[in-house]
Amino acid sequence: MKKYLELEKILGHTFKDKKLLKHALLHRSYGNENKEYKKISNERLELLGDAVLDLVVTEYLYKNFKESSEGDLAKLKSMVVSEPVLAKISRKLKLGEYLFLSKGEEVTGGRDRSSILGDVFESVLGAIYLDSDLETARKYGLSHLVYEIEHIYENDELIDFKTALQEYSQRKYKEVPTYELIGEDGPDHAKFFKIGVFINSELVGSGEGKNKKTAEQKAAKHACDSLGIKYIETL
Structure with missing residues (x-):
């Protein structure tokens, strides 16, 4: 429970339903060693979070890059919601420290693997959306992504x-x-x-x-x- 309170403070969101936060942190590998979680992981929340993120970022770009063509907006969106950017944010939030992973996944560096960290940012966003509403999820997502959007051209890895x-x-x-x-x-x-x-x-x-x-x-x-x-x- 203490770890959840720590993470909620980092996220800036207090969950009404604590189970949502736990599910957002459950990597599918955890069920391999814990039978009660065999069919439970954060993948469904990740899917939902991905959809929320897509809407939130596209809306922001539409409103703030009024002279950009549809093609440029699509390029920019794909860069912003990419694995390197989302993993970078997850590292700042230290989400890797709170993940539920199998021992095998952990010893092979799963807590700092970009693919896992990118996914968990989306699953947490999905959990926040379900626990509250779209506006809360929007504020959470953009609080981390606006800086990345404004400095995206400085990130050679993405271009x-x-x-x-x-x-x-x-x-x-x-x-x-x-x-x-x-x-x-x-x-x-x-x-x-x-x-x-x-x-x-x-x-x-x-x-x-x-x-x-x-x-x-x-x-x-x-x-x-x-x-x-x-x-x-x-x-």
């Missing part, structure tokens, strides 16, 4: 710079960018690759990485920065 560059190149030059290996360093077991990206045979960006995919993404980002390209035009 597909290769797609942004390709769309720009096709629109302006009717040509697809090409990526070429322009250098590599290090021993065979620890290679470091340098990739250049070209448009009309002109080098527009370069990037380095431990694999070619990472280097290409960095090269595309370099090109986007140099050419003033934004993944979402109104940000």
Whole structure:
């Protein structure tokens, strides 16, 4: 009970139905070692929370990004409700510490696994919605997500710079960018690759990485920065 009170304080919501909070924290692995929870997990609440989150975020974007196209709003929404963002918020809330996990899931790092943490943010949101109403759930969700929305372009992990560059190149030059290996360093077991990206045979960006995919993404980002390209035009 003490742990629930601690978590409610962190969440800023006192549950009328404490069972909802517990269900929101029940990972499906817990039932493998506890027969009474064999058919109970947070997956149904996660589904509900996902729907609430989708509505809340879409509504916020619609009202606050009035000059954005439907396509840009869809891109932005998919970035905001992505696993990295939701897992980041769950880590801030320390939700991993309160999860009910199997011993096997716990020893393999389940409490800090992004997929699990992203899901539990949604299941808790679903629980708050059922315990109260949509307005309460909206306030809870946006209290954590507005900052992420306003700073989303600073999160390189979420942005597909290769797609942004390709769309720009096709629109302006009717040509697809090409990526070429322009250098590599290090021993065979620890290679470091340098990739250049070209448009009309002109080098527009370069990037380095431990694999070619990472280097290409960095090269595309370099090109986007140099050419003033934004993944979402109104940000």
